[in-house]
Amino acid sequence: MTGESKLGNAARVNFVDSTLEAKNSVLRQYRETGVPEGAYVPRSMTQYRLWENESLGIVRLGSPNSINVKDSEPSRAKLIREASSLIVELRAAEKRPSPKRKPHVELYDRDQAEIRRLNRLVRGMASTIQQLSNDLEMAISGRDQMSSDFANLKREMDRLRRSLNQPSGLRLVKKKKDD
Incomplete structure (x- = not known):
């Protein structure tokens, strides 16, 4: 997001947490109902961090530290682990026998x-x-x-x-x- 550096520390924390929750919400929906034709699904945590889609309300996270489990609060670490798990599940679901x-x-x-x-x-x-x-x-x-x-x-x-x-x-x- 542009202007992210202008946010205060508390606002930045809330912004990152709400962005992670929004991304996870979309991935949960894909897991439950299937991935729509042509929809983008990140294949790695780096792709997850950089993923943005205006129509879904998903914005890019600039700093790699925003998805670092070790340095995150427990609530954010839980969101990051869930994102990783969802990505793995969706990747496995898309693999079909050749x-x-x-x-x-x-x-x-x-x-x-x-x-x-x-x-x-x-x-x-x-x-x-x-x-x-x-x-x-x-x-x-x-x-x-x-x-x-x-x-x-x-x-x-x-x-x-x-x-x-x-x-x-x-x-x-x-x-x-x-x-």
């Missing part, structure tokens, strides 16, 4: 669901691999059988060719034309 971080339980549940999904996928792939392996064995067995049958047929064909080319002792006679 939206980008999920609780550990939620992350654990998500991970467990993903593990179950991957296990089902692995079991399905294992079944598919087993089926493909069986199909491959049958195809290889079928190919081997066809190769064996082909070799047998080739041998039989070669034998038949040889038998056709061998003289059998029979002769073919051609019929003569009647003159």
